[in-house]
Amino acid sequence: MKNIGINGYGTIGKRVADAVSAQDDMKILGVTKRSPDFEAKNAVEKGYDLYISVPEREKDFEEAGIEVSGTADELFEKLDLVVDCTPGGVGAQNMNDIYKKIGLKAIFEGGEDHDAIGSSFNAESNYDANLGKDYVRVVSCNTTGLCRTLKPIRDISGIKKVRAVMVRRGADPNDAKRGPINGIVPSTTVPSHHGPDVQTIIEDMNVMTMALIVPTTLMHMHNIMVELEDDITTDNVIDAFENAYRVLPLDPSLKIGSTAEIMEYAKNLGRSRSDMYEIPVWKESINVTDGELFYMQAVHQESDVVPENVDAIRAMLELEEDGEKSILKTNKVMGIL
């Protein structure tokens, strides 16, 4: 049983903590918090040992009646691996200032740059390349979504070129600081960072992305166009998505016509926090015409990367040599469809 810690118990950190706790080959030894808020209180109520990132604030936690087990540095000394879920840029700093100095393996999230960390991860695409690695970045929610569906397409047909329009949510649902939101904000840098980010996982993928941000908090959406090498059919693509491990083709009979309804569907599944770990693809949007494939998919930004973190831990600690076995194990424990 490997000892895992979470540094940064926010949107991603709290979900990774629960996913790790559910596995039988790893456990959460502690999570870190900077301030004594409701998230800190909930963490302790869930049974996580809480360590504070700012030691001077111990008194604030005491006054709030939140039990503290020590400082973040004390937690790091006890771990086999830390999952750093701090905001973008902080993780790379932590790698150099803390983890490397004490020889602690660490996973980082999509807010970090590939070059700063040195290796990027998506379970289905490059598990093997990350076996035994010390520092690995689980790519962002959007890049994870692109890799999840482009990999199975490439397995059945070569890909000449990918073009994708990324429609991004304006803020996470709990992010009151960014709201109220109105207007559509184009990312005028083309390509957006998503295309190059896919190439940190699938190096030779010819992929170009454009992005815009819209006033919604629920999910991102991708409109994807793929020039195919081989003569495949719409049904071949549907089969490939049905057989992929974390892709969920949505049948038209479900009458799910929006991201709002996808999230309602996730609520009905009764999952923790109503999460949607899979990448839902509207089946009726999948269409091969004149050697080009078109499809539309959605990404639950708060949760699709969570199972990837579990698999990254297994790869880095060499708990499982075979990526497929790790994916299946994680999927079973997390109830992934």
Ligand code: NAD
């Ligand atoms: P968040 O703001 O919800 O959580 C970050 C947590 O880290 C907060 O609890 C914050 O208090 C804490 N923190 C801040 N500075 C810290 C420090 N110096 N030391 C310790 N803790 C610190 O952020 P998030 O959305 O969970 O994002 C975390 C990472 O995951 C980022 O790299 C982000 O790009 C990536 N990511 C986010 C999403 C998303 O949609 N939210 C999706 C995929 C990946």
